[in-house]
Amino acid sequence: MTFFLIVTLNGLTLAALYFLAASGFTLIFGLMRTVNMAHGALLLLGGYVGFEVAKTTGFWPLGILGGGLAAAFAGALIQFGILGRFQGDELRQTLASIALSIIMADLMLWYWGGITYQVALPDALAGGFKLPLLGVGYASIRLVLIIFAVVVGITLWLVIAKTRLGAIIRAGVDDREMLRALGFDVAKIFIIVFALGGLLAGMAGVVAASALSIAPGTDLQFLLSSLVVVIVGGMGSVGGAALGALLIGLAEQYGLAYAPTYGVVFTFAIMVFVLAVRPQGLLGRSET
Amino acid sequence: MFTNLKTITMTSALALGAFAAPASAxxxxxxxxxxxxxxxxxxxxxxxxxxxxxxxxxxxxxxxxxxxxxxxxxxxxxxxxxxxxxxxxxxxxxxxxxxxxxxxxxxxxxxxxxxxxxxxxxxxxxxxxxxxxxxxxxxxxxxxxDGAQWMVGVGSFAHDDLGYEKVAVVAEDYSFPYTQVLGFMTEFCAAGGTVPEKFWTPIGAKDYSSIVYSIPSDVDAVFVALGGADAVNFLTQYNQAGGDKPIIGGSITIDQSILDSEGPFKQQLIGAPAGTPTVSDYxxxxxxxxxxxxxxxxxxxxxxxxxxxxxxxxxxxxxxxxxxxxxxxxxxxxxxxxxxxxDLEFVTPTGGTMRLDENRNGIVDNFVTEVFEREDGTLGNRVVKVVRDVDQSLGQDPAAFLAQGPVSRDNPSCP
Missing domain, CATH: 3.40.50.2300 (Response regulator)
Known part of the structure; x- marks a missing residue:
């Protein structure tokens, strides 16, 4: 029983990480219908920059902020300089973002090398502590991860539900043409949303580099997990990303614990099932 | 006109050169x-x-x-x-x-x-x-x-010198770690040790937390055959979860890049033995x-x-x-x-004599190393034991060794 609870807790923490990574991805898709395949590269970039900032300043939260801002800037630059030129041509945008992801991955390999990086945690979070009731040790950082994801999720929900920017984004998801006709500078809004997506990806990268580690290849892992999460949860829905992340995170951990050899099958079985039964994703709206 | 002519001549000379190259050298x-x-x-x-x-x-x-x-x-x-x-x-x-x-x-x-x-x-x-x-x-x-030859010496060292009786295995799920586990278990089980559980993880896995909690609490040590980032991830998470069993390393588990990386898990590695054909500061x-x-x-x-x-x-x-x-x-x-x-024989960089067996596989030197703390606080690997002339049958009768069957997740086994 203890083991089951621990594995559930592991699944929740992994889900928190997946949610952080996928939320920016789904946000961008929801508004612009752009499948941003460079999302993983933005995440890895954020992780590396966060590592450098945390190492230089010795202050971990600053690393998260720095990594997030760097990826936000890179995201805005990508939308402003490249993807914005092909607005409305989704296939070309997707292909361009694949090219970007490869170029960024190689540049990062060139600069940071092929070794593994781990962001040093503040002493308060570095170790583990005894869980009450269960009586086993658990890593502090993983619990912080859950709190962080919940805070980010609520903030994101507040931004989208309560602010003017959120209202514009929601309007844009429903009808971009109308938004444009009403006189909003859609190009500028797209850049802001891309920066927001980059910010979320970059922060997820630093968190991933703190709780786990980052190395070349991490970009593709998180791109794949983000894709699976939003396909299951529903493209463009932040709530869907949370639900998808929860399902995939738990499935992965139960798989690893109870059927290590075939663990990965569960993840994709869920995806196949969702695609067969509800192709728009669990909380997604079907295109009409 | 003149330059054009010159260009043409040069081009044809180049073309000729290109044609001639494979024939002449x-x-x-x-x-x-x-x-x-x-x-x-x-x-x-x-x-x-x-x-x-x-x-x-x-x-x-x-x-x-x-x-x-x-x-x-x-x-x-x-x-x-x-x-x-x-x-x-x-x-x-x-x-x-x-x-x-x-x-x-x-x-x-x-x-x-x-x-x-x-x-x-x-x-x-x-x-x-x-x-x-x-x-x-x-x-x-x-x-x-092969990976089994690279582990020679470690199994008996763990059992006889370190006194481990029960060891759990955590390794990546492909041919090289299978072979490493075989190399370790062949000696360790022959010396009387047991391996109650083996955990095979997908290569590149990031999150080992559920494996960490599955490791039985009554083992004496954990044999870890993971490489690079996987090893860092596992060791960190094992340490964070309060895991305190000694570690035994595979050939690429405890290399210098891991000893140079940051993290509290490193203290747990001091004294950890490993098998390898290459020791940087031999x-x-x-x-x-x-x-x-x-x-x-x-x-x-x-x-x-x-x-x-x-x-x-x-x-x-x-x-x-x-x-x-x-x-x-x-x-x-x-x-x-x-x-x-x-029929080639030559002296290898580790001082042994390299020669091939009938399957064209090398007969090699192998090292048992352990992690130690240098005076400046950094960690390194030092040689505990050198085993010369290790063949692919690990010193056993080749026919009997072959009869044990190909390595896999379940072979060898000594629970």
Whole structure:
């Protein structure tokens, strides 16, 4: 029983990480219908920059902020300089973002090398502590991860539900043409949303580099997990990303614990099932 | 007009030169396959340095024939290694292939080598057992050991010297770790130890937390055969979860890059034994000489040759020695060259004598190391024991060893 609870807790923490990574991805898709395949590269970039900032300043939260801002800037630059030129041509945008992801991955390999990086945690979070009731040790950082994801999720929900920017984004998801006709500078809004997506990806990268580690290849892992999460949860829905992340995170951990050899099958079985039964994703709206 | 004419003349001269080149020079083309992308890129690059070092030591030529080295990258997957080899053979026309780096790639190239009997394959650093032990290929040579040979000495050291009776295994789920686990368990189980549980994890897994909690609490130690980032992730998470069992390392688990990385898990590694064919700061005379040659040639390289530079070097060095013996003669489907390779004996950088068994697999030296804390607080590996002349049957009767069946998740087993 203890083991089951621990594995559930592991699944929740992994889900928190997946949610952080996928939320920016789904946000961008929801508004612009752009499948941003460079999302993983933005995440890895954020992780590396966060590592450098945390190492230089010795202050971990600053690393998260720095990594997030760097990826936000890179995201805005990508939308402003490249993807914005092909607005409305989704296939070309997707292909361009694949090219970007490869170029960024190689540049990062060139600069940071092929070794593994781990962001040093503040002493308060570095170790583990005894869980009450269960009586086993658990890593502090993983619990912080859950709190962080919940805070980010609520903030994101507040931004989208309560602010003017959120209202514009929601309007844009429903009808971009109308938004444009009403006189909003859609190009500028797209850049802001891309920066927001980059910010979320970059922060997820630093968190991933703190709780786990980052190395070349991490970009593709998180791109794949983000894709699976939003396909299951529903493209463009932040709530869907949370639900998808929860399902995939738990499935992965139960798989690893109870059927290590075939663990990965569960993840994709869920995806196949969702695609067969509800192709728009669990909380997604079907295109009409 | 005049310039035009000049250009045309030059172009045709160049064209003539291009036509003439293959006819005039008896270049020997060596194709090298290593992993130059992803997580292994830095290590794969060191493998290439090993080949370049061997070629440079020979002055870039054998008996008047220039050696041309052509490099291709794979990505640790068998099909990428096969594609790289096909490109080298079919488009570049190489005579010899040195590589690949990773276990399952080696199995794939062994199979491929059967379709190209005119090309000689020399293994890089891939160390799956069955690359040479079962279903061997006549033109595939491994001047090095397999993953089981690389663990020789560790099992008995863990049982007899450290007193471990029960050990759990955590390893990646592919051919090389299977072979490493076999090497460890063969000795450990024979000495009376037991391995109640083995955990096979997908390669590149990030989150080991559920495995960490599955490790039985009554084991004396954990044998960890994970590489690079996987090892860092597992060790960190094990430490964070309050895991306090001693660690036993595989050949690529506790390398210098892991000892140099940051994190509280490192303290737990002090005293941890591991098996490896390559120890960076081994103080043998031949190794010192090899290290000096390496650092002289590659000021930008590592501070000492890695396991990959070491093994790619031995293969390329063997090829050059055999080529010298036959004066660069590769005619008759390289028959003379292969005969020379088969009978080759040379002193390795670790001071032993390299020679091949009947399956063309190396008989090698192996080290048992342990992690120690240097005076300045950094960690290093030091040699506890050197085992010379380790063959692929690990000293057992070859027929009996073969009869134990191919390695897999469940073989060997001693719960």
């Amino acid at each position: 008896e270049d020997i083309k060596i194709g090298v396959i290593s992993i130059l992308e992803g997580a292994f890129a830095a290590l794969g690059q060191d493998g290439i340095r090993g080949v370049e070092l061997a070629v440079a030591e020979a002055g870039g030529e054998v008996a008047g024939n220039e050696i041309e080295v052509i490099v291709m990258s794979s990505d640790a997957s068998p099909d990428s290694a096969v594609n790289a080899a096909r490109k080298l053979i079919e488009q570049d026309g190489v005579d010899i292939i040195v590589g690949p780096l990773s276990g399952s790639e080696g199995l794939a190239l062994r199979d491929l080598s059967k379709s190209f009997p005119a090309v000689t394959f020399l293994n890089g650093s891939s160390a799956a057992q069955d690359t040479t032990l079962r279903d061997a290929s006549d033109n595939f040579f491994r001047f090095g050991g 103080d043998g005379a031949e190794w010192k000489e090899f290290t000096a040659s390496y650092t002289g040639q590659f000021p930008d390289g590592f501070s000492a040759p890695s396991i990959f530079a070491h093994h790619y070097y031995m293969s390329a060095h063997a090829a050059i020695l055999a080529l010298e013996e036959v004066n660069g003669d590769l005619s008759g489907d390289q028959a003379a060259f292969r005969a020379a390779l088969t």
